[in-house]
Amino acid sequence: MSVSYKSVGWNGFKKRYDLILVIGVVLFLAIFMAVGIAIYPTVTAEILLMRATAIAAITLLHIILLIGPMARLNPMWLPLLYNRRHLGVTMFLTAFLHAVLAILTYHLGGSVNPIVSIFITDAGANMSAFPFQAFGFGALMILFVMAATSHDFWLVNLTAPVWKTLHMGVYFAYVMLVAHVSFGFLQAETSPVYAALMGLGALTIGGLHLRVGWGQKSLDEELQDNSDEFVEVCKVSDLTENIPLGATVGEDRVAVILYEGDKISCVSGVCQHQNGPLAEGQFKYGCLTCPWHGYQYRPNDGASPDPFTEKIPTFDIKIADGRVLVKRKPNPAGTPVEPATCNHR
């Protein structure tokens, strides 16, 4: 909730989340290094650390990409999403350390500028010399932009749709990293376990996103109806008190909510903060509450309670023969709408 941009404050949950995160990364690097040195005493420490940070970062990236679809399939995962930006920034910093080590060891100290060397020296003329480090560089740049704009300050100033699009860049970064690993490390370290791990990671992330995307699409198709001013979104009997129901009206995702015993309202299903799915939230403390960061909107006017200033569009609503009908054209954000009433119970 925000008065200005400083929205998601520190609390015990976030502190615990970050503590576990830091302990996890440190333990990861420590285990990788200690076991590596114990088995291969002649290994060069910088290279082992370069590998440890790389594998830690890509493992963390998989966890980050897992949380989104898992939270849609099982809302119990939502709290992990709440503070996901800290995972992202930590992952970027770990990957950055890897890149710095790679540049210092493999590119610095020769006659070619080390950054130029990433592109020139690593690029070969045939398939077995296919460049891989340029992919790492591209991914690092995307992750940098994402980490640098991760604060809500940027979310507000770039607006949520622009920010969201920018942060979709993580999928480009992911694809580039699969290439980075496949054309690099996997060409040298030929244990099939490595290829299997990378394949399993990519399949899991790809598969989960497809599955969630698929579900969303069939829901959308079901509810598209272009013929009427008012469209049916559900039956009154489909509604559970305090639990919003998601639907698509025209082009808009909406949330229909039954609350305070017999009131039914319909508001935009897209949170103003980070475009979170309001239809997956709950009615709490008199407001429809976003599952992502707890942003709140009154169902009757789409406005956040004082002193907060967020507003979302509302939809005119009526009930006929136990069917909930919603006007296709949204009202401007924050417009009060008389809730429909039902004798549901």
Added chain:
Amino acid sequence: MSDQKNDSPFFIGWEAKTPKPIGAFLKKTALLLLVSSLVVAGIVTVLQSTVSTGRFDFGNVQEFTGVLIKSPVPMLVADKEVEGEKIFYLVGPMKYGFPTDVAEKHHLQQVTLKGTFIGDAQEAMIEVVDGSVASAGQAGANPLQVSDLGEVTLAGEIVDSKCHLGVMNPGRLKPHRACAINCLSGGIPPILVAQTADGQIAHYLLVGKDGSAIHDDVLEYVAEPVELTGALKVIGNRKALYFDPSTIKRL
């Protein structure tokens, strides 16, 4: 998508307390993610297979004395064994070879120099401190015998000798390719890493057909499986292949 019920626990990040069932679920999930990540760390580090026996005594600069030889690559034949070795290839700091003017000047002279030991089970090298080479006597005869073993064809991987003998371990194959190219361009001698019939690793110093140094001519073949044909010679106890780089075959 989610099938929430009226009494489904609901997490609001800014609330002080996380609902109990969610808290319990989170503990389990976080632990599972943490443990599986650490297992990944263990598996990945254990299965690395390209680490060699090479080492670099970084930070330990020693004094060496012996006869300096300029070709086919700069070498020192030390007066006494260091780490069980008497013949050392010489290279400069970072990604540079030993300066040719210094090698020229001290060819076949008794010298002292300061440097850092680099070496694996078969070969040794010194990273010479810039400006540390000093004459300690007149030029004499070449102490190294050269014997001809005839024409051979060898399969293996071209690497830069400095990294592969220990400065970067693992220092070969695709991840290290760009670095090897930088090093070879800087004048560090190339070697061929080959597997002998009995599965042992053998190194061959790579020089031109006429015994001249080669660097740039092999760059495009670095870190790939290749086949080389040329004259095998043994210099002291070091194997060297004298060959024409334009005849390199990719495998």
